[in-house]
Structures are given as C-alpha cells and as structure tokens.
Amino acid sequence: MDVERTTLPGIGLRHTFTSERGRRIAVISHRSGHRDVVIYDRADPDTATETVSLSRDEADGMAELLATSRVEERLAELSRQAEGLTSEQIAITTGSPYDGRTLGDTGARSRTGASIVAVVRNGEVIASPRPDFRFRGGDVVVVVGTADGTAAVAEILTDG
Amino acid sequence: MHSSALLLFELGAIVLGLGLLGAVSVRFGFSPIPLYLLAGLAFGQGGLVPLATSDAFISAGAEIGVILLLFTLGLEYTTTELVTTLRRSAPVGLVDLVLNAAPGVAAGFLLGWGPIAAVVLGGVTYVTSSGITAKLLGDLDWIGHRETPVVLSLLVLEDLAMIAYLPILAALLVGTGPLDAAATLGVAAVAVTVVLVVSLRFGRRVESFLHSPSEEVLLLKVFGTTLLVAGAAQSLQVSAAVGAFLVGVVLSGPVAHTAHTLITPLRDLFAAVFFVFFGFSTNPADLPPVAAIAALLAAAGILTKLATGWIAASRAGIGPIGRARAGAALIPRGEFNIVIAGLAVAANVHPDLGALAAAYVLILAITGPLAARAAEPLARLVRQRHDGA
Numbered sequence: 001m002d003v004e005r006t007t008l009p010g011i012g013l014r015h016t017f018t019s020e021r022g023r024r025i026a027v028i029s030h031r032s033g034h035r036d037v038v039i040y041d042r043a044d045p046d047t048a049t050e051t052v053s054l055s056r057d058e059a060d061g062m063a064e065l066l067a068t069s070r071v072e073e074r075l076a077e078l079s080r081q082a083e084g085l086t087s088e089q090i091a092i093t094t095g096s097p098y099d100g101r102t103l104g105d106t107g108a109r110s111r112t113g114a115s116i117v118a119v120v121r122n123g124e125v126i127a128s129p130r131p132d133f134r135f136r137g138g139d140v141v142v143v144v145g146t147a148d149g150t151a152a153v154a155e156i157l158t159d160g
Numbered sequence: 161m162h163s164s165a166l167l168l169f170e171l172g173a174i175v176l177g178l179g180l181l182g183a184v185s186v187r188f189g190f191s192p193i194p195l196y197l198l199a200g201l202a203f204g205q206g207g208l209v210p211l212a213t214s215d216a217f218i219s220a221g222a223e224i225g226v227i228l229l230l231f232t233l234g235l236e237y238t239t240t241e242l243v244t245t246l247r248r249s250a251p252v253g254l255v256d257l258v259l260n261a262a263p264g265v266a267a268g269f270l271l272g273w274g275p276i277a278a279v280v281l282g283g284v285t286y287v288t289s290s291g292i293t294a295k296l297l298g299d300l301d302w303i304g305h306r307e308t309p310v311v312l313s314l315l316v317l318e319d320l321a322m323i324a325y326l327p328i329l330a331a332l333l334v335g336t337g338p339l340d341a342a343a344t345l346g347v348a349a350v351a352v353t354v355v356l357v358v359s360l361r362f363g364r365r366v367e368s369f370l371h372s373p374s375e376e377v378l379l380l381k382v383f384g385t386t387l388l389v390a391g392a393a394q395s396l397q398v399s400a401a402v403g404a405f406l407v408g409v410v411l412s413g414p415v416a417h418t419a420h421t422l423i424t425p426l427r428d429l430f431a432a433v434f435f436v437f438f439g440f441s442t443n444p445a446d447l448p449p450v451a452a453i454a455a456l457l458a459a460a461g462i463l464t465k466l467a468t469g470w471i472a473a474s475r476a477g478i479g480p481i482g483r484a485r486a487g488a489a490l491i492p493r494g495e496f497n498i499v500i501a502g503l504a505v506a507a508n509v510h511p512d513l514g515a516l517a518a519a520y521v522l523i524l525a526i527t528g529p530l531a532a533r534a535a536e537p538l539a540r541l542v543r544q545r546h547d548g549a
Contacts, residue, residue: 007241007244007309008303008308009237009241009242009309009312009313009316010241010290010294010315014309026304028304036303038304040306044481044482045306046305046478046481047305047306047481047482048304048305048306051301051304
C-alpha cells in the first residue's frame, strides 16, 4: 500500500492512499488531535465527497477496530513461537482409521506428548474435546505441541 | 459627565456593538471584518456618531491588535513548514506575487499617487486573508480536497513575503533616503535570519523559558515577550508586526498550542479594535469618490487570484474543478491588507489611500467567500456544457 504524506501548513498532516479497488482515501491529522477521514469522488480524485470528523478517542477506537484481527493473529503467532510450541491442523478424511472412533482411542497425549485442543466441524469450533469425543470424516483436528509431537499425532490420525 | 465614566461608556458601547455585529456575521456565515470596518466608519471622523474620548485607548488597542494578528499567524506555522514550503513552491509564490501586486502597483501609478503609494497598493491587492480563507476551507469542508495543500502553501508564501515586504514598506514610509532605507533593510534581513536560525537551533530553549504549567503565567510571558520583541523591531524600524510574526514562528509544540488558545481571545478583541480604528481614521465622505476605482481593483483582484489558484493547482496536477476551487479560495482579502494600508495612512502617504483600501477590503471580504461557495457549482456547470457540446 502506497501512502502519500502531505503537510498541510497550519493544519497538520494528510496521508492519502488508493485502495485496491481504486477508491482514494485520506486521513487528516489535525494538530489539535482530531482526525478527519476523507473519501474522494470516484470520478474526480481531487474532490472529497465525504469528510468524517473524529475526536481523538473516536479515532483511536476506529484504529483499534480496523487493526484488532491482525493484532490478535500476530499475538497468537508470537506466543506459539515463544514457547517452542507449534500448532497443526490435521484433517480426518472419510477413509481415516479414526473416522467414527473416539479421541480417547488415539491415545495421542500419552503416545506423543501433544494435545488435541480443538476440533473444527462444519465451520464450528469445538474447544477442549473430551476423551469420548467421536471423530467424523471432514473434521479438522487442532493439535498443539512440539514439532515432533504434532507430527506424530498427524501420523496416528492418518495411518493409525 | 466624568471623563473616565465617559471613556467606559464609549468603550462599552463600541465593544458591545462589535459583539452584536459579530453575532450577525456568525449567523450568516461570513467574516465580521467588513462589519467592523463599517462600524469604524460610522463612529469615526465625519461619521454618524463621532466619538471623542476613547481615541487614545483605541489607537493603542489597534497597535496591539496588529501585533497579535501577526503573532498568531506566525504561530500557525512551524519554521520547518516555512522553510520546506519556500523550497518547494517558490515559483508559484512568485506567480502569486506578480499577478496580484500588479493591479495595485498599476493603480498607484495611474492615479498619480507616486511610487510609495504604488508599493502600498501592491501590497493591499496582493495578500489573501489567511484568516478568512482558512475559515472558509473548514466551513465548506474543503480541507480534504486535493488542491488544499496548494492553497495553504500559497498562504504560507504570502506570509513569508510579508516578512520581507513590511520592513521595505517601513523603510520607504520613513522616507529618509535610499541609504537609510538600505540600512533598515539590512537590519531587517539580519533580524529575520537570526530569528530563523535561533528557532531552528534553540527553539527548545525558548520554549522551556516560556513554558509554565500555569496558563496565567504562560499567557503573561508570551504576551510580554511578543510586545517586547515587537517594540524592539519597531525601534529598529523593521516594523513591530514583523517582530511579532517572528516570535510566533519561533514557538512550536505544546507551548505554541497553549499560547494559541490563550492568545486567540485577546487577539479577537484587539483585532476588532484595530479594524474599528482603521474605520475611524477613514472619513466616510471619502468613500464614494474612490468606490469606482475600488470596484475595478476588486474585479481585477478576483481575476488575478483565480488565475493564481488555477496555475498553482494545475502545476500540482489537479483537474479543472479543483483549480477553480483553489482560485476562489484565495479571493478574500482582509486583515493584512488593512494592516498594510494602516501603516501607510499613519505615514500620510495619500489622503484617499485609506478609503480606497477600506472599500477594496469591504468588497472582497464579502464577495470572496460568496465566490468560493459559487465556484464549484459553476465549474461543474461549465464542464457539463463543455462536455455536452
């Protein structure tokens, strides 16, 4: 993303960029602390069609909203790397030896040291599944552990 | 009646009257400057209700008004902004200067008022009112438009030009001969350079001297420093206004921000007094004879500013509608045109000069904002016609 920075003498700064879909957007940072979000005309890139004035708090709030998901992703990534843990997602295919068997049957934790922390079924997350949880074809199993441990779980789930 | 009671009555009536006029201007969304001028005309010599006792106070107040106007203007810009703008947009600034000073200079010579009057009138027709224009950009939601930085840089360059112009004018008005004038200019140039270097190198120290957690202390320190520097500049014949402007430029950061909020009400009061004072010293009877010339100059002033904005914006790669907006935003004239004319009137350059400047500013302070409102719809209409044809 190319951001163009322009000083507005006596007012503050303006940062402008063009989105992938061709809309020009600018943020004006007033010296007083408040911010304007400016949206430009589709046909005439010189003309601001909409200027939304945000107070300092509102601007912070909006920035948070825009950045939240990405921040969370990064945090998760960091904590995984920090502890030497990796997480892996393993799909249970319909022909898998554990299709129809329970989580307890795998003995994953005692055999590998890695834990099955969640299962994604039909787009829904089932967190901390119990040992009597029964796998079905199409499930995605989320495993957390050392790199060797998660690889071993993947082997068990696919090859038995 | 006791004279101090009379003084209070007159001052109270004037300031209250200005407040009411200000309310009218706020109601209709235009600059109060023309109304203040009209009020001054009504109360001054040859006006409807001439005042007598408060003259001395008003003239001192007017002096402070000019100083505060320039000081807050200097506060608007940081030194780095001034320097980078000068580096980047100097050619456009030159176009602005040449195009817009030309009608005034020509009028000065054509009327046979002499070279000094020509220099004064050039200044009067040149400067855009940064106060009115900045307010206009905010009111019309034009700050986001792409040509706005172009408009703002032009305003900055005009203010820089004023730093050079005011000492030149001061030297010419003193009129002691070319050698003295050159000496004054030399002093001015040195003073400006010193101030800019000080502000770039030691800006922090100046701020920490002025800084105070108490707003009261800060206000007194800043106001006192500004008046002192303005007085020093005046005694070097560099013009008090330039001194005040430079103090404003040196200040930046939190001190500047607080000073701005603290000084603004003071400035509003004294600036209003200044406009009234200017109206005072103009005889309303002098207006009709110069009205035609003022109207011609105003028409020229509209065209030259439109051309300036058009050229400057197209140089920045902006389309026709943005160019029209840039030109229209530059049309308003106001405070500094009157400041310049005020200096000339004080030096008795020509008896009709004050009236001409007053009429000129009256016309453009009112039509400028109207023109800005009309510019965009008109530009779109012209383009549609053009596209349709």
